[in-house]
Amino acid sequence: RPVAKKNDPELVKQLDKRFPALFDLLKQYRDGDTFVSYDTVEEADRKKLSDAVNALAEPLSQLAAAVAPKA
């Protein structure tokens, strides 16, 4: 994380927003120690989860390059 922060602080800011956003969304589906079964999740909610995963996955895919040693 420190390396990423130095190389691409914008990226880190974005990840700092989108990780918690996804986890907050997931909280709604918690059932004790685990989660509710996926087949109880409605279509519209499935899309919200999918969108949140996409939102995180995109900047996350940039992370490797942000911490890679420069050529």
Next chain:
Amino acid sequence: MADDAPQQESETEAGTGTRTAPGGPSRRRLIGWGGAGLALGAAAAGGTAAAVQAGEKPSGDPGAAVPFHGAHQAGIATAVQDRMHFAAFDVTTDDRQALVDVLKEWTRAAEHMTAGRPVGDGAVGGPLAAPPDDTGEALGLKPSHLTLTFGVGPSLFDDRFGLKDRRPEALIELPAFPGDQLEEDRSHGDLCVQACADDPQVAVHAIRNLARIGMGTVAMRWSQLGFGKTASTTPKAQTPRNLMGFKDGTFNISGDDEQALSEHVWVGRKDGAGWMSGGSYLVARRIRMHIETWDRSSLREQQQVFGRTKGEGAPLGKDQERDPIDLKALPPTSHAFLAHPKNNHGARILRRGYSFTDGTDKLGRLEAGLFFLAYQRDIRHGFLPLQQSLSRHDALNEYIEHVSSAVFAIPPGVRDGHDWWGRGLFEGGEA
């Protein structure tokens, strides 16, 4: 170190208000990367070929680029391209600045793609450790007359972005029409992008890359692929046929007809919302055709339904396709009769739809039809009265079904590299 030099440039160039991302490579600095992108693009994609003026017939060069900047967005009066990929998006954040940032990035990406250049660092020019900025399937492909046309839906004008009082009066929600079987998931949308190109791969590449750039701020709501233009904006060219076998769009507004365009298509200065001046309104409806039933009907019946002959496309009672229609010779329930401007207080729309065949349904029937696109200066004097009449009386209704519907306000053109899609709407100015 080859990477450092371009980064220096972009530090200064990127001070125009987009997000700067000092340090590692990032799609966010498209403006700064324009120079590098051009070099890569020129090598890979044949560069910026001779531009075709919007509205002209396609030039001798089949792969040419259509200019992105202009008073009006391209893709409306532009000669109709062979393929389409249309996408509707929903904004998934309440963060207005994030949305504005995406619109700016989208505009810069659109400038690149319509010129045949890849987005950002390109498809292969960036560091190996990073996913490429551009997805790559358009590498080596010509611009193919790609146009990208952007619009905003009525739902964008809710409480989220402070746009409530900037909603144009003309941006109405369509009422329910008799016979509608609209699927919610395939209808509406906060934003839309219409990508048209002669090469389907170029159109798909554009939507795909815009969707990717927008992830986290906007999400794809639905999209539609179209092959086969129906309706053309170039009357001298052969009129294309729709999937019912009939020439479609004979009497359409031509891309050259400046007078008709300003009367019926472009929003005027005094029409209401100032930020829409030079824009237009789009109605997009997915119309399913009951192909198997249609194919069993007699030729006579088919011609009576449309009000034109099938082969030549002549209005019934006439010989040639472009002979003026004699309304008295047409059955009063025929499509051509009911859609005629004389029967609709002079209403005219610019049609720019595409045929679709999305495989087959569960019963093995072709999922075929027309993705109907109509541009007009005011829906209340364009599509609305037309559809009110057609939905009630058109003999064609027996063979079709409207299964999705969406309306969008299409802003005026992006003027230059500092302008961006929706700037007039978001930056205040003329309300």
